[in-house]
Amino acid sequence: MNSIDYQQIAQWLRDAERAVVFTGAGISTESGIxxxxxxxxxxxxxxxxxxxxxxxxxxxxxxxxxxxxxxxxxxxxAQPNAGHLAIAKWESEGRVRGVVTQNIDGLHQLAGSKQVLELHGTxxxxxxxxxxxxxxxxxxxxxxxxxxxxxxxxxxxxxxxxxxxVSFGQSLPTDVLEQAVEWSQEADLFLAIGSSLVVTPAADLPVIAKRSGSRLVIVNRDPTPLDDMADAVIAESIGAALSEIDRAADT
Incomplete structure (x- = not known):
């Protein structure tokens, strides 16, 4: 992805009032998990x-x-990586509303994120x-x-x-899922990061956001079923990609 694309995503981040970050296992593998x-x-x-x-x-x-x-x-x-730190910085700056994560490792909180919805617990x-x-x-x-x-x-x-x-055969916490759906419906920018986007109901969240009028950015090493729906797709290192967006957003 070229620098012009990163600049565009950074502009979307600057313009957003209700941005939501959604993360999967891919962001944590860069922390050695x-x-x-x-x-x-x-x-x-x-x-x-x-x-x-x-x-x-x-x-x-x-x-x-x-x-x-x-x-x-x-x-x-494990310790938070550049991706976790960038997301926490965006929240502290008021650029994102919070994080919805499939991960159970607590690295978002260690990075400094305060508004974290853990779909699968901790x-x-x-x-x-x-x-x-x-x-x-x-x-x-x-x-x-x-x-x-x-x-x-x-x-x-x-x-x-x-x-x-959440163990196999155990339902997701209803209150957390409902809050995640509400955030997705109200989002004007939805960043799906490090998720294969195949496991529902979590994978439904970016679809809900897009259909509710949000821009959708996907950052993932491998292709996802929702790539064609996205406004931008980055198939690069998550830490490097988010750091690049952060640098562009600060200029």
Whole structure:
């Protein structure tokens, strides 16, 4: 994509009053977080533990904790990259309304973003499925790795503890999804970044935005099904592309 295109996107960003950023796994791979579902990735080595099974079976809960603990270090040590930092800067400057993300790594918040809608929850916290109590994930994952025993809820003393993420077979949080749809309907610029845009209902958000009159910019390494709908498509490094837009927006 040439510099004139970046200048145009930067102008759209400057002109926008209700810009929304939507992110997927692609933005986090540049922070060293692996694509767990790629060939050889962690999740390809284990069987899927569905939410209903987790709730019903102690063995399934142990398997779930084993899998999650294997992947914990990869994201727990990760730091925000240039893409996360650019997005946080835009929010602080009033250029974007907030972020809707499919990611569970919390890197947007670490970068400084305040308005973040996490469609799939966060792996940085553990939530009791019975009483709703929340805990920091780090200490409980360490406990499991040391004891090989699934931690118990200290508040209700019997609750089933699970990462505060959306598991297979578990519905997205209704309030978060409704807020994301509202932001999309009201957007005048929608930037879809690092997402394959194939998993619904998240992939419906840029469509909702475009049909509601928003400009749509897609930044993703690989083609997406919505490229033909977009006003601009950037198939480059996310960090480099967002940094270029940011520089152009500041001139």
């Amino acid at each position: 692996p694509d767990f579902r790629s060939p050889g990735g962690i999740w390809t080595k284990f069987r899927t533990v569905y939410y209903d099974e987790f709730m019903a079976s102690a063995d399934a809960r142990h398997e779930y904790w084993h899998q999650k603990s294997q992947g914990h270090r990869d994201f727990a040590d 792996a940085r916290e553990i939530q009791c499925q019975d009483c709703g109590a929340r805990y920091d994930a780090e200490s409980l994952v360490a406990e499991f790795l040391q004891t090989d025993q699934v931690p118990q809820c200290q508040q209700c003393e019997k609750g089933r503890l699970k990462h505060a993420t």
